[in-house]
Amino acid sequence: xxxxxxxxxxxxxxxxxxxxxxxxxxxxxxxxxxxxxxxxxxxxxxxxxxxxxxxxxxxxxxxxxxxxxxxxxxxxxxxxxxxxxxxxxxxxxxxxxxxxxxxxxxxxxxxxxxxxxxxxxxxxxxxxxxxxxxxxxxxxxxxxxxxxxxxxxxxxxxxxxxxxxxxxxxxxxxxxxxxxxxxxxxxxxxxxxxx
Numbered sequence: 001x002x003x004x005x006x007x008x009x010x011x012x013x014x015x016x017x018x019x020x021x022x023x024x025x026x027x028x029x030x031x032x033x034x035x036x037x038x039x040x041x042x043x044x045x046x047x048x049x050x051x052x053x054x055x056x057x058x059x060x061x062x063x064x065x066x067x068x069x070x071x072x073x074x075x076x077x078x079x080x081x082x083x084x085x086x087x088x089x090x091x092x093x094x095x096x097x098x099x100x101x102x103x104x105x106x107x108x109x110x111x112x113x114x115x116x117x118x119x120x121x122x123x124x125x126x127x128x129x130x131x132x133x134x135x136x137x138x139x140x141x142x143x144x145x146x147x148x149x150x151x152x153x154x155x156x157x158x159x160x161x162x163x164x165x166x167x168x169x170x171x172x173x174x175x176x177x178x179x180x181x182x183x184x185x186x187x188x189x190x191x192x193x194x195x
């Protein structure tokens with residue numbers, strides 16, 4: 001099933017969710033590790049980090065467009081309205097913080113000496129459309145880091161809520177985002193445990 005339904009996510013939403021999650025974690029981890037590499041090797045890692053961010057930006061735009069065209073499934077029956085509002089707020093915060101982090105990172109790449117041009121998917125150059133003075137580098141770098149840490153904090157909250165739904169409430173919320181469905185709407189089998 002491609003499109004979301006009232007009680008399940010379509011496979012594009014599931015795939016994009018997990019790919020974006022892996023990209024966020026990988027890009028954040030690489031950002032932390034860059035401080036530990038020798039200065040002579042840092043330009044390479046900065047380029048890879050920026051390119052992962054550019055790829056994330058592209059996928060995020062596609063994901064937002066897909067989410068606007070495919071309303072999310074309804075919350076499990078019996079979910080209190082306050083929890084539903086908290087879930088919507090958390091998802092919105094994840095989108096905003098991801099976008100903010102990536103945009104500040106894109107600006108920061110353009111302030112490197114020489115400027116770094118990220119390659120989305122390692123192929124498509126994404127030069128910065130903005131020109132900033134070198135004096136703004138400290139502010140942009142700080143904003144990029146703060147946004148990244150806030151993003152990871154909200155992502156951890158999101159994971160904790162998913163695990164709470166799965167292990168405490170046992171309401172199937174996590175299963176809806178962890179099982180692909182075929183075009184006819186049946187779960188894609190991954191062996192006996194997929195039942």
